[in-house]
Structure formats: structure tokens, C-alpha cells
Amino acid sequence: MTLSRTVVALAVGVVLTLVGTANASTVRVAHFKTPSGNIICSAEVNTSPTLLSCTVFRTEQGRAIGLNLVPGNVAEDTDYRTDAWFFRTKPHRVLQYGTVTRFGPFVLRSEKKGLTVRSGKHGFFASREYQFLW
Numbered sequence: 001m002t003l004s005r006t007v008v009a010l011a012v013g014v015v016l017t018l019v020g021t022a023n024a025s026t027v028r029v030a031h032f033k034t035p036s037g038n039i040i041c042s043a044e045v046n047t048s049p050t051l052l053s054c055t056v057f058r059t060e061q062g063r064a065i066g067l068n069l070v071p072g073n074v075a076e077d078t079d080y081r082t083d084a085w086f087f088r089t090k091p092h093r094v095l096q097y098g099t100v101t102r103f104g105p106f107v108l109r110s111e112k113k114g115l116t117v118r119s120g121k122h123g124f125f126a127s128r129e130y131q132f133l134w
Helices: 003-023
Strands: 030-034 039-045 051-056 065-069 076-079 099-103 106-111 116-120 121-125 131-133
Touching: 030 099, 030 121, 039 106, 039 116, 051 116, 051 121, 065 121, 065 131, 076 099
Parallel strands: none
Antiparallel strands: 030 039, 039 051, 051 065, 065 076, 099 106, 106 116, 116 121, 121 131
């Protein structure tokens, strides 16, 4: 192969790589909190897996509780110990009471009584008083 054919082949390879990269989905991350600041969530879309995690810091149970939702799966709860990275991550978008927000496959509804998060037929409700998963 001559030098000019090698340069053309490399140029074509670079262009195809750039086109493939331009079409690839970009990872998106968002951070939300309720107006009280008691519930903080972090969502990542276009990742494997796409995930939304929330922490309820003050609960009737007297401990922080983590809630996770992956599209297509039933939500799960965890015994969560407060992780400082929630506080270091800035900024958190405040989900005002009475609003509905969509981020990727997730729908978040903020109300004074608590936060409802859905993805398809699965989701959870979280408040200081109780947490309900489906």
C-alpha cells in the first residue's frame, strides 16, 4: 500500500470513528432534592444500568433509607448510611411541591406528602413516614 492510500485509509477510519461517536448516547446525570431537603436523588441515564437512587435522610424508623430504581425492575430499598458524596455533588435541582419532572425514563412527582418516582410500571413513594415500592 502506498503512502497516499495509507493516509486515505486512516482518514476514512477516523471519519467513521467520529460518526460513530457522534451517534453514541451521552451519559446524563442529574441530582434532585425535595424542598425540605429530606429526600435527595441522583439519576444516571444512558449508562448500564440506567439508575435512579434516592435517600430519605430523616425517617420514622430513625435511620436513612436508600431507594433504587432501574427501568424494567421492581424498586428496591437498602439500609443506607448517609454518604457524603450527596452533599458534595452540586447543584441539586429543587423539585417544588406540586410539580412533575421527567428525566430519561424516570418521572418524579413532588408533593408535600412525599416523592413518587416511576419508570414504566415500577416505582416507589418515599416520605418521612413511610416508603412503598412496586
